Every structure is written in structure tokens, then in C-alpha cells.
Amino acid sequence: MTHHLFLTEEHEMLRDQLRRFVAEKVQPHADQWEVDGAVPRDVLREMGALGFLGIRYPEEYGGAAMDTRATAVLAEELGRSTYAGFAITVLVHTDMASVHLFNAGNEAQKAAHMPGIVSGDTITAVGVTEPDAGSDVKGIRTTARRDGDDFILNGAKMFITNGVHANLYCVAAKTDAQGPASQSVTMFLVEKDTPGFTVSRALDKHGWRSSDTAELSFDNCRIPAENILGQEGRGFYAIMKNFQNERIVLGAMAMGEAQAALDLTLDYVKTRKAFGAPLWDKQAIRQRLSMLAARVAAARQFVYATAARDANGEEVTREVSMIKALCGELVNEVMYDCLQFHGGFGYMREATIERMTRDARVQAIGGGATEVMLEEVAKRL
Structure with a gap:
């Protein structure tokens, strides 16, 4: 699905590269990372070598000097991997931790650390x-x-x-x-x-x-x-400023997760038979998945529209707080129903949807709990 309204060809090329990397280097191995409790550092260095860790950073440090929209593409595609633990490992490094150094660091600090951050030799x-x-x-x-x-x-x-x-x-x-x-x-x-x-x-x-x-x-x-x-x-203001980027990232990641869950549930209900016909033939299931798909599509467009405005230097605190609350809750709603439609199999540890449902829960907590976000929105209504 293209977002040509908000994205350039360069953004779509980035999406294709990320999707290929996830399919070849992440999905075949990430079950083991779940057991190990960490993403191998050589995988992160490989991402650095491909330019994925410096998307927003200047070329002098090895970065690609792209904008907020590119960050949303990165977050969405990592979310789509179905391994949110892997996704957050990368996104904290690129968009929640190293940004403090890049935004506030002096030239000496940046010269010392930014090249390693972009290459994946220094994880933050x-x-x-x-x-x-x-x-x-x-x-x-x-x-x-x-x-x-x-x-x-x-x-x-x-x-x-x-x-x-x-x-x-x-x-x-x-x-x-x-x-x-x-x-x-x-x-x-x-x-x-x-x-x-x-x-x-x-x-x-x-x-x-x-x-x-x-x-x-x-x-x-x-x-x-x-x-x-x-x-x-002045650290409080730096933290508040960086929350804007972090929350766009978490919204995009959540929508990547939600879309992947809908896709795999669609595949499942079209093949799984119950009472003599595929589950897809049950109107209640078809319609529920259709409405969730509509809401995810709408929320995703909201994320990209806000990323585009942020890239233009507009004030988007209200929208970003809305995104964090909306996407954090929506991804959990999607997971709940997708697991439900997998039936007993969805409750088994071997089911991808079981892991995804556990992973999504924190999206309503981390980076600003839903209740806190809604108060930020209320202040600005």
C-alpha cells in the first residue's frame, strides 16, 4: 500500500530495502533472539552498514539526512516484522536515545560518538x-x-x-x-x-x-x-522535545504491527474451516476484520500526515499525543480480535499472533501511557 500523498520515491525505496532486510535477516532468526533476550550486535552493525541506523543524521556521520517521514517508514516496517522486541531495540537506538546526543551534543561529543552510532558499533x-x-x-x-x-x-x-x-x-x-x-x-x-x-x-x-x-x-x-x-x-525540555519524535515512532511501529496481525489473521480465517466452511464465510468475522482494517488505514494516514507536518517544522504536539493514545489502544484491540479469530491455536506459544499480542500490550504504556497522552490532548483542545 503506497502513501504517495505524503511520501516520495526515496521513502518508498527505503521501505523496499527495509522489507527485504526484515524478510532475509530478521524473520528467519528472531525466534532465537526471543529466547536469548537480545538482538545480536552483528545484526545491528549490518543495519548500520546498510544505512538504517542513520536515516535522519547528516552525511558527515555516515547518515542519509532524511526526514520524519523516513523515520515513520522505518518504524512501520520494523513493526511489520512481527518481532516488536527487535523493532524497539533498533528504534530506541535511532530515535529515542541517540537523538539526545545529536540534538544537544557539542561538536566534540558528536564527532566522538555519532559515527559509531550510525555504524552500529555504539548502541545507545x-x-x-x-x-x-x-x-x-x-x-x-x-x-x-x-x-x-x-x-x-x-x-x-x-x-x-x-x-x-x-x-x-x-x-x-x-x-x-x-x-x-x-x-x-x-x-x-x-x-x-x-x-x-x-x-x-x-x-x-x-x-x-x-x-x-x-x-x-x-x-x-x-x-x-x-x-x-x-x-x-535544561534536560527536562530536551526530554519533552524528544517525546514528539518518540511518539510518532511508536505510533508508526504500532500500525505496522497491527497491519501484520490483520494480514496473517486474514490468511488464517480464509483457510481454517469451521462448521463446514472457512471462517471467512462468517459475516461477523469478515465485518469485524474489515472495520479494524479501516481504522488501521485511517490511523496510519494520520501518522504519515503528522510526520509530514513535523518534517515541515510545524507544531504537532497535540497530534502526536493523539497518535500515541490512538495507536497504542488500537493495536491492542486488533491483537485481541486477531487472537480470538485464531481460536485455541492463537493461545499457543507457537502462534505468531500469541507473541504479537504480548508485544503490543506495552504500546499503551511505554513512551507515555494512554491516560497521560489524553491529558496532553485535553490541554490543547
Whole structure:
């Protein structure tokens, strides 16, 4: 299905390349990644070599200098793979973590790290969420205390995607313990082997099983002041700004997942016989799948229209919040019915739809819970 309204030939070429890569290099092997709890680093380096990790970054770092629409294509096609754990491993690196360095980093920081980020030699994670602060970023309690030319970090981060295997972390901490979060959160670059920084545990998740997720701990972790990303005290705004991109990405990924689920369920109900005829012959099933297909098509167009507006530099906070709420809920509705129409087989671990249903659940939680998103929309209505 083409989106010629919003996309150029270059975007469609990117889609074809991604689809081929997923079919050849991901789908035959990703069941093992689900068991292993991580995507192999050589697969990520291969994606880097093909240019998939630097779609939005400038050519000087090895990137393709494309726009928000290209990001939506990437996210949708990775979602279509049916392995959302693989998809989120890549998308956190390309569009949720490394963007902090690219948007706020100085020339020296970018020269040091961006080429490795684009090649897949350096995998990134972003440390904002804490045991007591998720969608409520202002609740973070990790501190960074100035000590001469260094800062000393103390605290914990929770549910950090790529947290186990990343090389470079963009970490939010309060540099002024008394100040309001909007003026006291600072982003820092922390490298994997920094003393005082540990991955305290790998987390065992309901879905996204091929994505490594960790709890991180900072115990008097000393990092040089030159590792500040952007300005001291301006981290809250950087996090809020990056949420815009992140939520378009999650919306596009969710619609890729939903479309793949509809496609495979369509195949299933056309061949599975019940009461002497294929399930497709049951009007209730045909019509339900038709309505879901219509809603996914509509939501997908909303994602691409918003990505195009974002690429034009328009203010789309309201639309992005709508997308995150709408797509996060819709993908779960699609999965529920698709699993239902697979009958008992859909409940078996060997069924693709069973994994996809588990994977989709977090789409209504991560990157801004539906309820939080709806409040963002309400403020702007």
C-alpha cells in the first residue's frame, strides 16, 4: 500500500530495502533472539552498514539526512516484522536515545560518538524512567552533584531498553536537588564501563522478549563535566522535545504491527474451516476484520500526515499525543480480535499472533501511557 500523498520515491525505496532486510535477516532468526533476550550486535552493525541506523543524521556521520517521514517508514516496517522486541531495540537506538546526543551534543561529543552510532558499533540507551517516575518525568530523583571538574551521579533507572548491552547512555539527573524539575534536570553522557555505574539487573518482561531491558544503578558514579549534554538544567525540555519524535515512532511501529496481525489473521480465517466452511464465510468475522482494517488505514494516514507536518517544522504536539493514545489502544484491540479469530491455536506459544499480542500490550504504556497522552490532548483542545 503506497502513501504517495505524503511520501516520495526515496521513502518508498527505503521501505523496499527495509522489507527485504526484515524478510532475509530478521524473520528467519528472531525466534532465537526471543529466547536469548537480545538482538545480536552483528545484526545491528549490518543495519548500520546498510544505512538504517542513520536515516535522519547528516552525511558527515555516515547518515542519509532524511526526514520524519523516513523515520515513520522505518518504524512501520520494523513493526511489520512481527518481532516488536527487535523493532524497539533498533528504534530506541535511532530515535529515542541517540537523538539526545545529536540534538544537544557539542561538536566534540558528536564527532566522538555519532559515527559509531550510525555504524552500529555504539548502541545507545536513554535513562530517564525510574522506579518511582515514569510518564511523570518531573518525579525523577537521580542526582548529579558537582565536584570540581566532575559530577557525581547517584540513583537508579528502571525499564531501560537496550540497558543491558548498550555502550553509551544518555542519563537524566537532577543537578539542583531543591529546584523545580523543569529547571534542574540535566542530561549526561555515561559510558558503559564508568566506575560506579552498573546494570543492576536484566528485567524479565511480558513481551518484547528479544529486547534487553535493565535496571541501572549509579553509586557515586563520577563523570567529567564535559559529559553534560546541552546546557545544565535544561534536560527536562530536551526530554519533552524528544517525546514528539518518540511518539510518532511508536505510533508508526504500532500500525505496522497491527497491519501484520490483520494480514496473517486474514490468511488464517480464509483457510481454517469451521462448521463446514472457512471462517471467512462468517459475516461477523469478515465485518469485524474489515472495520479494524479501516481504522488501521485511517490511523496510519494520520501518522504519515503528522510526520509530514513535523518534517515541515510545524507544531504537532497535540497530534502526536493523539497518535500515541490512538495507536497504542488500537493495536491492542486488533491483537485481541486477531487472537480470538485464531481460536485455541492463537493461545499457543507457537502462534505468531500469541507473541504479537504480548508485544503490543506495552504500546499503551511505554513512551507515555494512554491516560497521560489524553491529558496532553485535553490541554490543547
